[in-house]
Amino acid sequence: MNQRKPAIVAEHLTRRFGTFLAVDRVSFRVYEGEIFGFLGANGAGKTTVIRMLCGLLAPSDGNAWTAGFNVRTQVEQIKQHIGYMSQKFSLYEDLTVRENLAFYGGLYHLRRDQIQQKKQQLFQQLELAAFETTLARDLPLGFKQRLALSCALLHDPPVLFLDEPTSGVDPRARRDFWGLIQSLARSGKTIFVTTHFMEEAEYCHRVAIMHEGKIVAMDTPETLKARSRKSSMQQVFVSLIQQQLTES
């Protein structure tokens, strides 16, 4: 985080659905190597922001760049430069670990030797080698999660989006997963993550809290806790949103 080079830039990013304002002039920057947590109630607009940053949904107004590419005009390049993993891991349950990786490698137009090389590296990093010929559906949940992460990392994207990546896994698998995420960030990857586990927000370098389409707070977890005099992000979140609700 020393050189502070932005990996994601959003400027007055806005999205309407009919008369409903889902995202309302949201601006922020996420820097290379940063773990950025994106928090908010269900329906606050988080998913709409992510879909715009991934080039899946055009903004109604404002602009954004992901990995240096414009979300309006360079959608194809964005897809090649981001990884995406969601709580509902999109894995092929009837394919083995190896076959899932080969399939995703094909999607990203990787050559066989590239897939092979990347696979070795990921297997080592994520300790998946023992499961190479296991069907995805037979994997323990924690390892399913690692396989989903491997598929999202296969094409070596500089920016990684994680949408509630640890729902349901046991606490040890969750810790291990965050250890991996931290080492990915140390290697320079930018991580954009949404979660409802407020403890996880504390793993992030910075967090933004969204409410009704707007960012209502954005800072390091430490600063947010100090400012609202709370000891946990759980309390920070609840008090911030309650404050918003009384003001509106």
Next chain:
Amino acid sequence: MMASGENTLPIIEIQQLKKRFGTITALDGIDLHIYPGEIFGLIGPDGAGKTTLIRILCTLLLPDAGRVQLLQHDVVHDVQSIRRFLGYMPQRFSLYPDLTVEQNLNFFADLFQVPPSIRQQRIQQLYHFSRLEPFKNRPTRALSGGMKQKLALSCAMIHTPKILILDEPTTGVDPLSRQEFWHILHQIREGGTTVLVSTPYMEEADQCDRVGLMYRGKLIVVDTPQRVRQRFPYPLYRVWGQDTYALREFFQNLETVHSVHLFGDALHVAFTQPPVPSDWKHWQLTSHQQIIRWQPIEASVEDVFLEMMEAHS
């Protein structure tokens, strides 16, 4: 806290309950007593067996072995009578999207044969805690997720059940809505209903009178949240460092360290013997001033879960 002593008869009694699915042992000998007026939390990750246990309690699944009784009624033989005093909210609840809020409530009142003479009063009581009355004419499909959830809960409560069982009602729900939902469960308990609720969120243990930590088909601990936390056998410290990652490795290599876990922006380090100030001074030096600060902490339910999990695997 409600009465839950040895001299009260349990309202739910589970003895040596077992259930297998093919080669998978979903429930591996569960023994549990739940007492009237308790909020009991079943806590564990996906695949621990929470839903299987709940489905057996709700008479939706037959046990392979063991005995399960609700209010002295057997889940295998007394299905009809159990359903009269049991409220159940499954993980994926079903409401009729085209019916309004009030039509859904009336529909469930019909299903559970709530007498017309008390029906309106019951619906009013449910509006009181759900605060859904202003939306009573809105079609259910147009409700927010939080409101749908409160309506599903109201439908499960329409026949004033003595026991309410909820399967992960707060999963995927934001922290504020989760807090409101727990507030409602406390009100329901005040009204005399015993509540059994499952959750994957360890921090919700504190909302319950007693909790059972579930892992791989077994209840590994059953106690009050406070006593669960006190079970942690090692002195535990929260340690902040320049570089949490490097610091973790540093502690992993110390002989007097039992375990090191990442915990948000810091580490939780459990020692086999309590460290003294000179230890910290020494570690400051040997870690090249990596340690920013440290503080002794009480173990969280999650720390205990991790510890017990490792003992069971």
